[in-house]
Amino acid sequence: MSDIWSERAEAYRQSAIHAEGDDLDLTVAWCEPGDGVTVLDVATGTGDVALEIAARTPDSVRIVGEDFTQGMLVRGREKIAQSPYRDRITLVNAPCEAMPHPAAAFDGVTIAFGIRNFVDIEAGLREFRRVLRPGGQFICLEFSRPVLPLLDVAYDAYSFNIIPAIGEIITGDRAAYQYLVESIRRFPDQGRFAKLIEWAGFGLVRYENMTGGVVALHRGYKL
Ligand SMILES: C[S@@+](CC[C@H](N)C(=O)[O-])C[C@H]1O[C@@H](n2cnc3c(N)ncnc32)[C@H](O)[C@@H]1O
DSSP, rough: OHHHHHHHHHHHHHSSSOOHHHHHHHHHHHOOOEEEEEEEEOOTTTHHHHHHHTTTTTTOOOOEEEESOHHHHHHHHHHTSSSSTTEEEEEEEOOOOOOOSTTOOEEEEEEESSGGOSHHHHHHHHHHHHHEEEEEEEEEEEEEEOOOOTHHHHHHHHHIOOOHHHHHHHOHHHHHHHHHHHHHHSSHHHHHHHHHHHHHHEEEEEEEGGGGGGGEEEEEOOO
């Protein structure tokens, strides 16, 4: 799986498949990292969410970004080194389902547009819970299911017919975009994903739809 991301790192970076704008605003706002906390951003890619958390939080907040694709982390390290947050962000090359961190090491765990690609989503969720301290929160931004009337029909037509074609024109990699739309379709909808988070042992689970449910932000606490 990591090979697919390595081969396609450039195509994904040129695409819109990463957290930005309102999605990123709400992700960081929900996370609300306070003084002195440590946040783990899993599937960090080139570290955009980690950088955004650093930009909006006190200097005492530390962020660890983790990803299994070395190519993404190399680009991320370059960006972080040129940023004012270089001393606050560390990037780690590891799979999210088996992380090299002790239990209860983090106050918050974030993931944006990553969990949909996990081979074993439930194992990933259990691992997130393991590395969170009691009371810590898990925040996940991911593609979901449109909930507005007709948006689902239009979104399906757009996803399966237009996205792969546009992706091919922009990046020359149609297969990457075909994989994207299929992975979105396979991923559980908002309600089912909330249940998976609960089954992994999180409490007070809730979600908010964004862009009519095209994207959803889920949150749960380690109680
Ligand atoms: C679409 S990118 C999102 C990057 C970043 N979160 C953002 O929003 O800008 C997905 C990332 O997830 C990583 N990824 C997917 N599955 C993973 C896994 N099981 N363990 C670690 N990283 C994973 C990929 O390497 C890739 O960098």
